[in-house]
Each structure stands twice: as C-alpha cells, then as structure tokens.
Amino acid sequence: MEIINTKVATLSNFEVMNHLQNVKEGKKRNKGQLATITYETLRYLESTPCKHQTPESIENCLKALKHYNLTKNEKLMLINTPPITPLEIQLMVEESEERLTEEQVEEILQIITEHFPHVRKIEAEVEEEVEGT
Structure with a gap:
C-alpha cells in the first residue's frame, strides 16, 4: 500500500x-x-x-482562528488540547514569538474559551491550585 x-x-x-x-x-x-x-x-x-466539544463549537472556533495564519496541525493541536495560558500557545504554535503578538495570543485564548466553555472551568481549577500553593 x-x-x-x-x-x-x-x-x-x-x-x-x-x-x-x-x-x-x-x-x-x-x-x-x-x-x-x-x-x-x-x-x-x-x-x-x-x-465536551461539539461539531459546531469546533467549526466556529476554526472560523475564528482563520485570521491568525495558523497551520492545519497547529489548529488541530489547539482543538485537541485547548490552551489556557500563553505558554501553552507558545508550545503549540511554531515560532509563535515571531508570528504572533501578545495581543493576538490573548485573542486566541479568548476565542478558545468562548468556543469551548469547559476550558474556563479547567482554568479556574488551575488558578485555585496556584493560589493554594
């Protein structure tokens, strides 16, 4: 084959x-x-x-990410493991520091939490852990 x-x-x-x-x-x-x-x-x-994802939430998220010139694999990583911090985006997007501004990174995080509400709950749990240590 x-x-x-x-x-x-x-x-x-x-x-x-x-x-x-x-x-x-x-x-x-x-x-x-x-x-x-x-x-x-x-x-x-x-x-x-x-x-917790739906076909509609994935489709809408991909449409919103269209303006950021991300590769198919980068978008797939963002969908499969929605980031909650700028560091995670740096790990997923190749050469992100050259390709994305800090504002764009924040916009991407906002898009992710908007289309995948369950990410907000995970983010809140992470913040509680950080404050508790």
Missing part, C-alpha cells in the same frame, strides 16, 4: 471519539483486539476536552 497524500486523513480527537462510539454501537459486535482497542481509546478520549 502506498501513501499518496499524508495530510488527507488528519482527524481531531472529537472525530475519532465520535467514530469509535459509532463502531461500538454498531450492530456487529467486535471481538478480540479491536474491541479492546476501541474500549481503551474511548475510555481515554472521554477523559480529554473532546468529550
């Missing part, structure tokens, strides 16, 4: 979770390794931010 275009099949965690849930609920019961892999992967994905 030959891979012609490696970038065609990039899926978000939400899309993978959705597909695996459909496989799990399918009429045919999977046996053996496929059932185990499906179960374990779903169990992991349900503990990540994608559990």
Whole structure:
C-alpha cells in the first residue's frame, strides 16, 4: 500500500471519539483486539476536552482562528488540547514569538474559551491550585 497524500486523513480527537462510539454501537459486535482497542481509546478520549466539544463549537472556533495564519496541525493541536495560558500557545504554535503578538495570543485564548466553555472551568481549577500553593 502506498501513501499518496499524508495530510488527507488528519482527524481531531472529537472525530475519532465520535467514530469509535459509532463502531461500538454498531450492530456487529467486535471481538478480540479491536474491541479492546476501541474500549481503551474511548475510555481515554472521554477523559480529554473532546468529550465536551461539539461539531459546531469546533467549526466556529476554526472560523475564528482563520485570521491568525495558523497551520492545519497547529489548529488541530489547539482543538485537541485547548490552551489556557500563553505558554501553552507558545508550545503549540511554531515560532509563535515571531508570528504572533501578545495581543493576538490573548485573542486566541479568548476565542478558545468562548468556543469551548469547559476550558474556563479547567482554568479556574488551575488558578485555585496556584493560589493554594
């Protein structure tokens, strides 16, 4: 088998979770390794931010991020692991210090929290931990 275009099949965690849930609920019961892999992967994905995402929230977030000249992989990382600090954006966006201003980083964080409200709860928990130490 030959891979012609490696970038065609990039899926978000939400899309993978959705597909695996459909496989799990399918009429045919999977046996053996496929059932185990499906179960374990779903169990992991349900503990990540994608559990709270919707197709609409992802689509709207991507539209809002369109103006920041981010690559597909950078957008995918922002969707899969929504950042809550500027440092996380620096880790996800290649050469972010040259490509993005501080204001743009703050705008991206605002877009993420606007489209993924569950991120606000995580952010509040992190702030409580920082204040408690």
